[in-house]
Amino acid sequence: MSRKPTETRVTRIEPLARLPVFFGLKGRRVIVAGGSEAAGWKAELIAAAGAIVELYAEHPSEELRDVLARLDDPNIIHFARPWSISIFKGAALAILATENDAEAQAFRCAAIDAGVPCNVVDRPAFCDFSFGGIVNRSPLVIGISTDGAAPVFGQAIRTKIEALLPQGLARWAEAAQSWRPSVQALSLSFQKRRAFWERFTALALSKPNEIPRDEERDQLLAESVSTASSPEKGSAVLVGAGPGDPELMTLKAVRALQSADIVLYDDLVSRAVLDFARREAKTMLVGKTGHGPSCKQEDINRLMVSFAQQGKRVIRLKSGDPMVFGRATEEIEACRAAGIPVEVIPGITTAQGVASRLLKSLTHRAIARRVQFLTGHDNKGQLPPDIDWRAIADDAATTVVYMPARTIRALTDAALAHGLPASTPAIAVYNATRADEDVIEGTIATLADRMAEKERTGPVIVLIGRAMEGAGSIWETLLPTSQNDAALQKRQSASA
Numbered sequence: 001m002s003r004k005p006t007e008t009r010v011t012r013i014e015p016l017a018r019l020p021v022f023f024g025l026k027g028r029r030v031i032v033a034g035g036s037e038a039a040g041w042k043a044e045l046i047a048a049a050g051a052i053v054e055l056y057a058e059h060p061s062e063e064l065r066d067v068l069a070r071l072d073d074p075n076i077i078h079f080a081r082p083w084s085i086s087i088f089k090g091a092a093l094a095i096l097a098t099e100n101d102a103e104a105q106a107f108r109c110a111a112i113d114a115g116v117p118c119n120v121v122d123r124p125a126f127c128d129f130s131f132g133g134i135v136n137r138s139p140l141v142i143g144i145s146t147d148g149a150a151p152v153f154g155q156a157i158r159t160k161i162e163a164l165l166p167q168g169l170a171r172w173a174e175a176a177q178s179w180r181p182s183v184q185a186l187s188l189s190f191q192k193r194r195a196f197w198e199r200f201t202a203l204a205l206s207k208p209n210e211i212p213r214d215e216e217r218d219q220l221l222a223e224s225v226s227t228a229s230s231p232e233k234g235s236a237v238l239v240g241a242g243p244g245d246p247e248l249m250t251l252k253a254v255r256a257l258q259s260a261d262i263v264l265y266d267d268l269v270s271r272a273v274l275d276f277a278r279r280e281a282k283t284m285l286v287g288k289t290g291h292g293p294s295c296k297q298e299d300i301n302r303l304m305v306s307f308a309q310q311g312k313r314v315i316r317l318k319s320g321d322p323m324v325f326g327r328a329t330e331e332i333e334a335c336r337a338a339g340i341p342v343e344v345i346p347g348i349t350t351a352q353g354v355a356s357r358l359l360k361s362l363t364h365r366a367i368a369r370r371v372q373f374l375t376g377h378d379n380k381g382q383l384p385p386d387i388d389w390r391a392i393a394d395d396a397a398t399t400v401v402y403m404p405a406r407t408i409r410a411l412t413d414a415a416l417a418h419g420l421p422a423s424t425p426a427i428a429v430y431n432a433t434r435a436d437e438d439v440i441e442g443t444i445a446t447l448a449d450r451m452a453e454k455e456r457t458g459p460v461i462v463l464i465g466r467a468m469e470g471a472g473s474i475w476e477t478l479l480p481t482s483q484n485d486a487a488l489q490k491r492q493s494a495s496a
Contacts (some may be wrong), residue, residue, distance in 0.1 A: 005295050025049040025092055030051040030054070092116070092376070094117070097116075136170075137169045137174075140173035142480065195227075234311045234313060235313055235314070236304050236305075238322040239345045241318060241320070243349070245353070246270065254276050263284070355463075368396060374389060377404075378402050395424070396466075412444050425444075426463070426464045440454055
């Protein structure tokens with residue numbers, strides 16, 4: 001049964017505890033009230049964002065006086081009197097540091113009456129907004145919030161990000177600001193403007209600690225001018241999404257998705273993987289399901305070529321690795337025949353994902369000297385007639401069978417008939433590396449019956465060979481991974 005490619009709308013943003021907003025304060029009045037050191041810290045932070053800070057502290061603590069003396073900032077104006085209702089009008093923000101609930105309530109009411117967003121330090125019940133951790137490579141600024149749940153955890157995350165981002169990126173962010181008017185003056189199309197900034201980003205990330213040079217700006221602008229009058233040139237990229245867990249995707253795959261105009265994806269690609277795509281990208285389901293509604297390969301090829309000819313960057317997103325039972329050759333040939341630039345970004349194939357999850361190597365000295373991949377059905381849905389059964393019956397091989405759900409009994413019967421010992425371990429893994437992963441363990445003689453008894457659903461892969469001995473027992477003891485918390489809970493509930 002065939003189906004048409006379907007455009008989908010992927011909800012990419014899960015519910016947010018807080019909306020991260022970057023508030024422009026340059027030259028604007030901000031009220032800070034309180035005599036503690038915390039008031040001084042907030043005044044310093046707000047002044048760093050370019051605001052004119054009015055600090056109301058009738059009796060500043062010694063710590064606050066030390067902070068003000070150290071800063072000696074003309075944009076922080078100290079008023080040695082209490083705050084009053086009259087000061088709120090025209091302020092951009094109002095911040096209070098106090099331990100007194102009555103004062104906090106009065107301050108908040110005065111701010112609300114004046115239409116000014118309010119924050120009372122460490123008193124979330126009185127706050128319209130909160131402050132998070134900051135990674136400062138200004139004008140590149142990253143904010144981090146745990147919604148007050150775990151400040152120490154937030155600080156640890158900030159430390160991790162600090163270590164990842166070279167200080168020199170601040171200079172490249174400044175260069176982006178200063179170069180933007182030159183880019184806008186070229187009146188480039190959206191696609192070519194984005195291409196400019198992609199080249200800029202690649203340059204910045206290749207040498208983050210170097211100072212951006214005018215010669216580099218001129219070269220990037222010249223490249224944009226040289227292509228400005230040429231037709232928009234699209235491209236196609238076949239991307240491996242890996243076996244299921246989004247954390248098993250490669251960095252290059254994620255970058256490709258973030259540059260996509262069009263994402264043509266298969267049924268087995270999870271929403272968590274699609275979340276990596278650029279928000280403006282159009283997503284289309286073009287998948288095939290075993291013995292169910294499937295898009296024709298010719299339609300998929302036609303879409304890839306058509307969108308690329310419109311100047312789009314087309315990402316053909318496939319579960320696992322595109323080059324393993326992924327019809328990649330047909331799609332590559334269709335693009336090349338149409339003159340469309342095409343590349344492939346490999347992914348972790350399901351066999352590798354399963355072996356890692358089960359802590360079982362596909363090869364093992366003196367036990368498994370080679371690995372062989374086999375498709376479980378041909379284009380008619382039957383067991384392929386040209387299988388080399390002598391190879392399958394090799395006791396020193398690990399055989400991986402993709403898509404065997406409908407043909408597993410015929411396969412195991414034939415393997416036994418051709419001499420594979422009945423005691424050879426065999427294991428079926430459903431929904432590999434996903435939250436609903438499940439494993440059925442047996443031997444080549446018993447696996448088909450066990451699969452029929454349990455009636456599992458979802459994509460399945462079968463691994464056969466002595467190297468898989470005890471894999472099911474290991475799986476039962478696995479600690480949860482990022483994708484397997486639910487699977488662990490399911491197993492615990494079943495055994496309770």
